[in-house]
Amino acid sequence: MKKIIYLLGFLALGIIVSCEKEVESAAAADATKLVNVTGQWEVTAYNDSTLISGPFKVITLKNPSAESDSITIQDTEVKFWEFQIKAFVDEKNGTFQTELSNCEVSEEAIGIKILNGKIFNSDSIYFEIQFEDDETPYGNTYQLKGHRIKE
Incomplete structure (x- = not known):
C-alpha cells in the first residue's frame, strides 16, 4: 500500500x-x-479633448541600422503639421519619445518633442507632440491617437 x-x-x-x-x-x-513599431497609422489630433485635425496618415519606420534604437515618425499627408523626426524607441514595451528633435523636413529645423508615445498590441498608437513653431513655442501638447492601417 x-x-x-x-x-x-x-x-x-x-x-x-x-x-x-x-x-x-x-x-x-x-x-x-518585440512590438512591431514600423507601420502606417490613421490618426486624429486633439488638444485636450478638442478635435484639431484628422483623420490623417502618419508612418513610423524602424531605422535600418541593426544597433539602432530609434524610429522615424512622419506626417505624410501634412494635414496636421509638416513633421518628420527621429525618436528613441523601446521595442520590448512599444514606447517611444524624444525630449527634443529637429524636424527633418523643415527649412528652419524646428524643434519637436514627443512624449508618452506607445504602440498597443501592435495595432493602436498614441503619442503627445509639441512644436517649437507653435503660437507659444512648445505651449500646446497635442494628442495623436489612432490605429494601424492594414497594408
Whole structure:
C-alpha cells in the first residue's frame, strides 16, 4: 500500500513540475517578443479633448541600422503639421519619445518633442507632440491617437 501512495505522490509532483515549466516557457517567450513599431497609422489630433485635425496618415519606420534604437515618425499627408523626426524607441514595451528633435523636413529645423508615445498590441498608437513653431513655442501638447492601417 505504501508503494502505491509513494507512486501517486511521485506522479502528482511530476505533473506539477511539468505544468510550471510550461508557464515559465510561455512567460519567457513573451519577454522576448518585440512590438512591431514600423507601420502606417490613421490618426486624429486633439488638444485636450478638442478635435484639431484628422483623420490623417502618419508612418513610423524602424531605422535600418541593426544597433539602432530609434524610429522615424512622419506626417505624410501634412494635414496636421509638416513633421518628420527621429525618436528613441523601446521595442520590448512599444514606447517611444524624444525630449527634443529637429524636424527633418523643415527649412528652419524646428524643434519637436514627443512624449508618452506607445504602440498597443501592435495595432493602436498614441503619442503627445509639441512644436517649437507653435503660437507659444512648445505651449500646446497635442494628442495623436489612432490605429494601424492594414497594408
